[in-house]
Structure formats: structure tokens, C-alpha cells
Amino acid sequence: MQIDQTQNIALFLDFDGTLVDFAPTPDGVFVSEELTQILGTLAVQLNGALALVSGRAIESLAGLIVLPLTMAGSHGAEWRFGDGPVMSHKxxxxxxxxxxxxxxxxxxxxxLIVEDKGHAVALHYRGKEHLREHLDSFIDDQLQLTKRTDIRVIKGNCVREIQPIGVDKGVAVARFMSTHPFAGRQPVYIGDDTTDEDAFAWVNQNGGVSIKVGAGETCAGVHLTDSGEVLAFLKLQLNRLEGVDEKAKSKNGVNW
Incomplete structure (x- = not known):
């Protein structure tokens, strides 16, 4: 699958499980200086057409990635451009x-660990995997949320997230792609979890490249193994943009 060989791409990156490894608690993830530097330099090289698209609230995400990057939080329910104000879906x-x-x-x-994101709530059972069936029973059977048409239940990696219908990561990517500096570029999306499938689908339908991190059924066209491989992938992209390795080709068959 071919990625535009010029700077004419728009890069969208999930955070947890993609750029950083999962931790026992959401606040426990490790963000390296190297990752921060790569993201900042990539954003400059792409003239600002880089965005983080996360299930986290922007307040949480911005506390971990202290850069004026464009971000979508709570699966697209809120967003900001650069270091501008945070806006939210009505x-x-x-x-x-x-x-x-x-x-x-x-x-x-x-x-269980709870993340109240305003537009969504996430219940984490990492480290307490034995509670998964009981949690699913409460959500599916007692509250019957999976039978509702106005509520979405997302079953992710050791987490259950519940949100109103109307926002998702595909909507977030589409919103960014309709505005400067993303408009007119080829979208490239990298993510690892169920919530990223909406973005993969939108990107696939709009001439972009979708990249799944880790195992699991997906509509993404390319696979990377883990966050370490994502970092190597981003380094390769940065080298190409800076003219260090114009002929570089990843072992996963994606030409940068």
C-alpha cells in the first residue's frame, strides 16, 4: 500500500497502545523524550498536518504530550487545533x-478504575481481568446498554467505554480533513483498538492508508507489531521528510 512520497500526507495517531504501551492506570503510561521530539518535528515537517486522536479527554492527553499539537479527545467528542481552545460536540x-x-x-x-470524560465514561479492569464477565453482564444485561440505539458500548483492551451515539474517531478524522492544514492531503491513520476501526474505515474510503497495531480482526490495510515498531515507522517517515533516506522502504510493505 503506497503512502504519498511528498509531504502531502495528513498523519493521525492514536495514543494508548499505539504511541505508548498500556499501563496499570491511565496516568501511569510512559512518554519518552524521544517520542515527544519526533511528534513535534513531524508536525513541523508536515506543516501542522498531524493530529492525535484518542479516547482520552484532551485534558489528560495534553498533560502527557506537552506540545501544541492538534488533538481529538473522547473519541472525537472534543477537539482543538494546535494550542487553540478546546471545542466540543453538541x-x-x-x-x-x-x-x-x-x-x-x-x-x-x-x-475498577473510572475515567469520566464528560462525553463518555471508561471502566478499566486491567489487572482485574477476572471481573470482565461480571462487568459485561452489568452493562449488557442489567443496564441493557447494548440494546439501546442512543448509546454505544465499546469493548476495548481491558476497558469498557460507554458513550452517546454521534461521535467516533472516524468523525474526528473527517472533521480535521475538512480544514486547513489537513484538507487535500492523503490521510494516514495508525491505531490499535476497536475504537480505531471507524477511523480506519473512513481513511480507506477516502484514498488513505490505515495501519493496525497488534493482532486482531481489522479493516486496516497494514499491520505493525507494537508501539516500538510504530516509533521506528515514525522515525522512517521523519527521515524521509528530512531527506535522510529517500529510498527507504519499511519491512511491512508500506513505501514511505
């Missing part, structure tokens, strides 16, 4: 607030 969250309260109460009693 949704009626009245009913969702009641559901979220029940989920938070359940997670607190079960000893």
Missing part, C-alpha cells in the same frame, strides 16, 4: 448523565 447528555452515574457507582464498588 450532544444532549441529560439521559447519558444518569447512565454514567450508575456505571461510576458500579465501578467504584467493584474497585
Amino acid at each position: 450532544l444532549d447528555l441529560t439521559e447519558f448523565a444518569h447512565i454514567k452515574a450508575k456505571l461510576i457507582d458500579y465501578a467504584t464498588n467493584a474497585g
Whole structure:
């Protein structure tokens, strides 16, 4: 699968499980100086057409990546351009607030880690995998959230995330691609989890390149093994943009 050989790409990157390895708690991830430097330099080389697209709230993400990067948080429910103000999708969250309260109460009693993202809530069971079936039963059977048409249940890597229908990472990418400096470029999206499939699908339908990190069923066209390989991939891209290795080709069959 061919990626544009000029600087005419728009690069979209998931965070957890893609740029950094998972940690026992969301705040426990390690962000290296090298990664920070690569992201900052790539953003400059791409004239700002680089965005992080995460399930985290922007407040959380910006606290870990301290750069004026364009970001989408809470799976696209909120976003910012560079170091500009955070904007959010207009949704009626009245009913969702009641559901979220029940989920938070359940997670607190079960000893699970809760991320209240405003537009979504994530219940983490990493390190307590034995609680997965009970958690799914509460979500699916007791609250019957999977039967609702206004609520989305995302079953990710040791996490269950619940959000109102209306926003996803595909919507986030489409929003960015309609504006400067992303418009008119070839979209390239790298992600690892279920929530990234919406972005993969949008990118595939719009002449881009979708890259899945890790194993699992996916609509992405390319695979990378782990965050270490993603870092090597980004270095290769940066080298090409800086003219260090114009003939470089990745072992995964993607020509940069």
C-alpha cells in the first residue's frame, strides 16, 4: 500500500497502545523524550498536518504530550487545533448523565478504575481481568446498554467505554480533513483498538492508508507489531521528510 512520497500526507495517531504501551492506570503510561521530539518535528515537517486522536479527554492527553499539537479527545467528542481552545460536540447528555452515574457507582464498588470524560465514561479492569464477565453482564444485561440505539458500548483492551451515539474517531478524522492544514492531503491513520476501526474505515474510503497495531480482526490495510515498531515507522517517515533516506522502504510493505 503506497503512502504519498511528498509531504502531502495528513498523519493521525492514536495514543494508548499505539504511541505508548498500556499501563496499570491511565496516568501511569510512559512518554519518552524521544517520542515527544519526533511528534513535534513531524508536525513541523508536515506543516501542522498531524493530529492525535484518542479516547482520552484532551485534558489528560495534553498533560502527557506537552506540545501544541492538534488533538481529538473522547473519541472525537472534543477537539482543538494546535494550542487553540478546546471545542466540543453538541450532544444532549441529560439521559447519558444518569447512565454514567450508575456505571461510576458500579465501578467504584467493584474497585475498577473510572475515567469520566464528560462525553463518555471508561471502566478499566486491567489487572482485574477476572471481573470482565461480571462487568459485561452489568452493562449488557442489567443496564441493557447494548440494546439501546442512543448509546454505544465499546469493548476495548481491558476497558469498557460507554458513550452517546454521534461521535467516533472516524468523525474526528473527517472533521480535521475538512480544514486547513489537513484538507487535500492523503490521510494516514495508525491505531490499535476497536475504537480505531471507524477511523480506519473512513481513511480507506477516502484514498488513505490505515495501519493496525497488534493482532486482531481489522479493516486496516497494514499491520505493525507494537508501539516500538510504530516509533521506528515514525522515525522512517521523519527521515524521509528530512531527506535522510529517500529510498527507504519499511519491512511491512508500506513505501514511505
